[in-house]
Amino acid sequence: MPAGVVAALIAVGLVGLNVWLLRANRKTPVPKGCENIKPDCEACCLSDCEVRHLYKESKVEKGK
Numbered sequence: 913m914p915a916g917v918v919a920a921l922i923a924v925g926l927v928g929l930n931v932w933l934l935r936a937n938r939k940t941p942v943p944k945g946c947e948n949i950k951p952d953c954e955a956c957c958l959s960d961c962e963v964r965h966l967y968k969e970s971k972v973e974k975g976k
Contacts, residue, residue, distance in 0.1 A: 956964060
C-alpha cells in the first residue's frame with residue numbers, strides 16, 4: 913500500500929475513535945456528589961484559565 917493511503921487510513925481511524933469516545937463519554941452518568949462542583953480558583957495561579965474566567969463572570973452576574 914502507498915504511504916499516503918496508510919496515513920489517510922490512520923487519520924480516519926483516529927478521528928472515528930475520537931468521535932466514538934466523545935459519544936460514549938456523554939452517555940456516562942455523572943458520579944454522585946459531582947453534579948454541581950465549583951472550581952477552587954483561589955489556589956490556582958493561572959490568570960488566563962477559561963474555567964476561572966467563566967466562574968468569576970457567573971459570580972458577577974449573580975451579584976456575589
